Amino acid sequence: MQTLLQFVRAHPIGVSLTEDEREAYAFLNVAAKRYRSHTVISRQDDTDERIFIVKSGWGCLYRELHNGGRQIIDTPLRGDIIGVRAVDGPNYATLSAISELSLFEVPKRALDRAMLLHQAIGSTLTRAIARQNSILAEHLINAGRRNAITRTAHLLLELEERLAAYGLAARGRFDCPLTQQDLADILGLTAVHVSRTFGALRKADIASFKAGSVEIINRTKLMKLSSFDSEYLRLT
Numbered sequence: 001m002q003t004l005l006q007f008v009r010a011h012p013i014g015v016s017l018t019e020d021e022r023e024a025y026a027f028l029n030v031a032a033k034r035y036r037s038h039t040v041i042s043r044q045d046d047t048d049e050r051i052f053i054v055k056s057g058w059g060c061l062y063r064e065l066h067n068g069g070r071q072i073i074d075t076p077l078r079g080d081i082i083g084v085r086a087v088d089g090p091n092y093a094t095l096s097a098i099s100e101l102s103l104f105e106v107p108k109r110a111l112d113r114a115m116l117l118h119q120a121i122g123s124t125l126t127r128a129i130a131r132q133n134s135i136l137a138e139h140l141i142n143a144g145r146r147n148a149i150t151r152t153a154h155l156l157l158e159l160e161e162r163l164a165a166y167g168l169a170a171r172g173r174f175d176c177p178l179t180q181q182d183l184a185d186i187l188g189l190t191a192v193h194v195s196r197t198f199g200a201l202r203k204a205d206i207a208s209f210k211a212g213s214v215e216i217i218n219r220t221k222l223m224k225l226s227s228f229d230s231e232y233l234r235l236t
Contacts, residue, residue, distance in 0.1 A: 001053070003028065003029050003030060003032050003218060004032075004104040006030075007055060031104075033103055035097045035102075037098060037101075038096065040094060040097060041096060041097065042094065044091050045091060046091050050107065051081065051082070051083045051111050053080070053081050054080045054082070054104075056101075058097070058098040059153070060095070062096075071188070073136060074139065075159075075186070077162050077168075078163075079128070081128050081132065082156060083095075098178065107142070131232070131235060134232075135232065143187070150198050151187050152201070153187075153206075153226035157222060157223065158233065160172070172215060172219060176212060177212055
């Protein structure tokens, strides 16, 4: 069973540790924990001392709203880090599993100590967190300044790029377990509007989403439609 140490040494993360360093950071020998789909793993406003690193599957990070709705902030995917905070305090958002989700769970204090003592780990985690901040910024722009079809096109290209980094998307195709309601909660639209938007993309032979699978039919048109620039997703 792959440990967190083996995971962080693999491409595209690629942290290199000496034998002494591997012994010093025994917490990296933790194995991933599996959660069934729709399991709530860490709840908004609860205090949780765990940092999560996604090994496989699709997660859902969202804010619960007073009106009973929610805003999905991100869908954490393989390699993403969840739960890092500037200061101690309650969770900002709820983390749940969309599909079966496999997570490495690390005590926050142990990871903080490793970042301070080991430059490679600190640098790698800093890059990963900075990348996630860029993703959240793009999601904010999506919700605030892009129209429905543009924000949908942008999200599809982002998901493909993130999955392709780990070999989980190829030739414009990838599995996507998100429901229309999930997509609505990500994009700030209604489920009906999401359905109409995908209908328009499919009718124009640009992209298709059905039965849990996405196909990018005409990448050139989708890129032009969304003004997508993948620079914000780079890990190295």
